Amino acid sequence: MEYKKKKKEISVASALSKxxxxxxxxxxxxxxxxxxxxxxEISSDDQDQIIQTLVEEKFLNEERYTNFYARDKFRFNRWGRIKIAHHLKQKQISEHLILDAIDQFDENEYNQNLHDILFSKIKTTKEKDPYQLRAKLFRFAQGRGFESQLSLKIINELISDTN
Structure with a gap:
């Protein structure tokens, strides 16, 4: 016999407070x-009203959220622009807010970040064949959400430095 935990009814005022x-x-x-x-299980109309109240009371601010999210994912998770933008799109953030947040990245810091994670990856990779190494590093950079051209440029610099 299956027991399903019955959800407690929650009022709109309580939902807003939470x-x-x-x-x-x-x-x-x-x-x-x-x-x-x-x-x-709050009704759609009540959801709209709660969200409107949160925005008016400055509890919710999409621009502020987008800037924090992009900066944190770049600095702490070391994600690239593509991955950050993709995750923000999944959260239904508008395109212009995403672009504004991503444009705030310092280009030198961004390039250095990719350089550092690829350099670390080279140290932990046992691949000897330079073509296989390039492919592995490229896939790694793509998985982190970095642009193809920038990834290839830095990979080529790193591999030519190690030879």
Whole structure:
């Protein structure tokens, strides 16, 4: 026999209060909050009203969220522009906000970041064949969301330096 835990009914006021608490603890976007409200089985109209209130009260700000998200994923996760943009699109962030956030990256720091992660990858890779090594490094850079041309340029520099 299966037992399903019955969800507690949650009022709109309580949902708003919980959402405010969540937003005060960590930067969120409206997509994240809408998912939570769906989990709490809040009606669509009430969801819209709660999100509107959160925006008016400055608990939610898509631009602020996008800038924090992009900066954190770049600095701490060492992701490239493509991966960051893809993840933000999945959260239904507008294209212009994504581009604004990504344009704030310092180009030298961005290139150095890719250089550093590829250099670390070379040290841990046992591949001897230079073509296989290039392919492995390229796939690694692509998985991290870095642009193809930049990846190839830095890979070629690193491989020519090690030979």
């Amino acid at each position: 959402a405010m608490f969540i937003c005060s603890r960590q930067e969120k976007c409206s997509y994240d909050i809408r998912k939570k409200l769906n989990d709490w």
